[in-house]
Amino acid sequence: MSAQREMKEKNPWPVTIIIIVIGVIVIVALVTVAVLQNMPLSQKYKYGIVLDAGSSHTALYIYEWPAEKDNNTGRVQQTHVCKVQGPGISSYASEPWKAGESLMACMQEAQQRVPGKRHLETPLYLGATAGMRLLNMENSSASDAVFRAVERSLHTFPFNFQGARILSGQEEGAFGWVTVNYLADRLEQGLETTGALDLGGASTQISFVSSNYDGSESPSNSVTFRLYGNNYNLYTNSFLCYGKDQAMKLLLAQQTLLAPKTIVDPCFHPGYSEAVSYSGLYDSPCVSNRKPQGAPEAFNHTGSGNFLQCQDVVKSIFNFTYCKYSHCSFNGVFQPLLQGHFGAFSAYYFVMDFLNLTDTSIPLTKVKEVISSYCATPWDEVKRQHPGVKVKYLAEYCFAGAYILTLLTEGYNFTSDSYTQIEFIKKIKGSDAGWTLGYMLNLTNMIPAEAPDSPPLPYAGYVSFVTVMAVLLFVLVIVSTRRFWLRCSKRPQIV
Numbered sequence: 001m002s003a004q005r006e007m008k009e010k011n012p013w014p015v016t017i018i019i020i021v022i023g024v025i026v027i028v029a030l031v032t033v034a035v036l037q038n039m040p041l042s043q044k045y046k047y048g049i050v051l052d053a054g055s056s057h058t059a060l061y062i063y064e065w066p067a068e069k070d071n072n073t074g075r076v077q078q079t080h081v082c083k084v085q086g087p088g089i090s091s092y093a094s095e096p097w098k099a100g101e102s103l104m105a106c107m108q109e110a111q112q113r114v115p116g117k118r119h120l121e122t123p124l125y126l127g128a129t130a131g132m133r134l135l136n137m138e139n140s141s142a143s144d145a146v147f148r149a150v151e152r153s154l155h156t157f158p159f160n161f162q163g164a165r166i167l168s169g170q171e172e173g174a175f176g177w178v179t180v181n182y183l184a185d186r187l188e189q190g191l192e193t194t195g196a197l198d199l200g201g202a203s204t205q206i207s208f209v210s211s212n213y214d215g216s217e218s219p220s221n222s223v224t225f226r227l228y229g230n231n232y233n234l235y236t237n238s239f240l241c242y243g244k245d246q247a248m249k250l251l252l253a254q255q256t257l258l259a260p261k262t263i264v265d266p267c268f269h270p271g272y273s274e275a276v277s278y279s280g281l282y283d284s285p286c287v288s289n290r291k292p293q294g295a296p297e298a299f300n301h302t303g304s305g306n307f308l309q310c311q312d313v314v315k316s317i318f319n320f321t322y323c324k325y326s327h328c329s330f331n332g333v334f335q336p337l338l339q340g341h342f343g344a345f346s347a348y349y350f351v352m353d354f355l356n357l358t359d360t361s362i363p364l365t366k367v368k369e370v371i372s373s374y375c376a377t378p379w380d381e382v383k384r385q386h387p388g389v390k391v392k393y394l395a396e397y398c399f400a401g402a403y404i405l406t407l408l409t410e411g412y413n414f415t416s417d418s419y420t421q422i423e424f425i426k427k428i429k430g431s432d433a434g435w436t437l438g439y440m441l442n443l444t445n446m447i448p449a450e451a452p453d454s455p456p457l458p459y460a461g462y463v464s465f466v467t468v469m470a471v472l473l474f475v476l477v478i479v480s481t482r483r484f485w486l487r488c489s490k491r492p493q494i495v
């Protein structure tokens with residue numbers, strides 16, 4: 001009996017097993033608590049809504065980001081876009097209430113998409129660009145009435161409406177640049193930035209950082225940012241009237257000066273023929289001062305589809321001769337030397353995508369051949385080849401291709417080498433390239449001036465560290481316990 005008890009007392013295993021079980025429980029508990037305590041909270045999202053009231057149309061963008069990560073980069077993304085039916089809000093100058101009405105369907109969609117409990121805190125912005133800039137120049141009371149109408153509509157929704165306003169050309173260019181670089185994660189990582197080229201209907205923007213530009217030569221083209229601890233001195237310029245729709249008006253106005261009744265336009269397909277009213281052509285401040293005296297009601301717009309002649313006419317709407325700075329783009333506007341990569345979006349993308357020319361490794365000579373052959377295709381054949389494409393766009397792609405090429409090479413001075421640095425883009429990581437995201441990030445202070453403090457270890461590293469340390473500690477306890485019991489069992493028994 002006493003020998004058995006002795007055996008039991010000397011055998012360390014039952015105690016060791018108990019220690020192992022407790023140890024395993026402690027480690028599991030420790031790691032679980034550490035993981036749960038530090039785990040990112042279940043993905044709750046916050047939302048922001050921006051309405052891009054462009055000259056040709058309005059689009060509503062919904063952005064979302066994880067609720068607890070307001071200050072981190074690369075996390076805000078577009079979850080939905082809704083295209084407003086009908087034209088841009090500036091087209092409703094004579095019946096402003098319709099501008100407000102036109103936004104209702106997309107706003108109702110936004111109300112469905114953003115979870116109800118987030119409605120009140122979700123900021124809602126409307127930014128208008130060159131269409132409203134032009135209307136405001138031409139008739140400021142009409143533009144005020146349009147804004148009142150859209151504000152009335154937007155106030156009827158339960159979002160946190162922050163107002164509707166016209167963006168300056170500088171803001172439009174700069175926020176497009178912020179969007180492109182934010183989405184490509186170039187800002188937080190302090191990488192060399194990408195330039196932004198935006199072609200709208202009524203204006204066009206170019207924005208880039210150039211190491212030989214400090215902002216002093218033409219201060220009005222300079223925008224400075226401090227983002228994630230880095231300073232950026234951005235060159236940006238917006239050319240009002242040089243969006244593709246207004247540029248076409250400039251082109252038509254130019255041609256009607258020579259032939260007021262019928263113009264044979266080399267930028268339109270052979271066989272194309274359309275009656276155009278003078279009042280429609282001259283309704284914009286971009287061309288209104290050029291209206292010929294005693295012009296008829298309408299003129300006949302026909303096409304000849306000659307790319308080389310088209311390029312010549314397109315060039316005539318630019319002034320390449322006057323420049324009071326060290327370098328200019330066109331119309332006497334300062335531009336530093338081009339530098340780095342560029343993302344070209346909006347109409348740049350639509351047009352080059354249609355022409356199958358988004359690949360910029362295609363040499364410029366080949367690009368010209370492709371556009372030239374499209375221009376020379378008879379209008380009937382073009383319509384037959386592209387039955388699903390809006391006829392208005394179809395008719396304009398020849399002009400638009402020639403315009404883009406002239407703007408980039410003669411206007412901004414891209415060479416056959418630097419042209420390869422352009423990427424025609426629509427989206428970056430699922431979000432549309434354009435000024436709206438940058439605008440929202442700025443207004444919600446979502447890009448900090450200084451780099452946010454980051455924990456010394458990333459989350460995964462932290463969890464692994466805690467686990468390894470706990471296991472090590474446990475092994476140590478087991479080893480010492482076993483050694484202790486073994487020593488006890490070897491000690492001579494005193495009888």
Ligand SMILES: O=c1[nH]cnc2c1ncn2[C@@H]1O[C@H](COP(=O)(O)OP(=O)(O)O)[C@@H](O)[C@H]1O
Binds near residue numbers: 054130201350351
């Ligand atoms: O599918 C398309 N094909 C060709 N052009 C398009 C397409 N979708 C939009 N666009 C053009 O893109 C431009 C967008 O300009 P927007 O309305 O943003 O003007 P803004 O930025 O000057 O105010 C317009 O010229 C419009 O016609």
Ligand SMILES: [Ca+2]
Binds near residue numbers: 054129200
């Ligand atoms: Ca635009």
